[in-house]
Amino acid sequence: MEKTFESVLVGKTTDLPEKMGKTMTIGTKEIAIFKLESGRIRAIENRCPHKGGVLAEGIVSGDYVFCPMHDWKISVCDGKVQAPDEGCVKTYPIEIINDEVFILINE
Ligand code: FES
DSSP: OOOOOEEEEEEEGGGSOBTOEEEEEETTEEEEEEEOTTSOEEEEESBOTTTOOBGGGSEEETTEEEOTTTOOEEETTTOBBOTTSOOBOOEEOEEEETTEEEEEEOO
């Protein structure tokens, strides 16, 4: 069965601050959006799998965000928690059309 995505506008690429998280609530989901140093934009679930730290408030370095609560290192590309810690957050695909950023939600 084909997946259907809902496309939600985040804003213009230039509106997103570099290396800082932006929080967006879509329905019951809270999502952290990051513009990386490379200019790429990524979206992940906004809750750390450890104890629920708000990832949009974490420090961004390269392709990773460091949870503001206990410093777990989480990839904003695939959502994986880096060793020695374990876990994963959900990632959301991003689409950029004419400089506008959309998150694709599939549930
Ligand atoms: S809540 Fe994120 S590292 Fe503890």
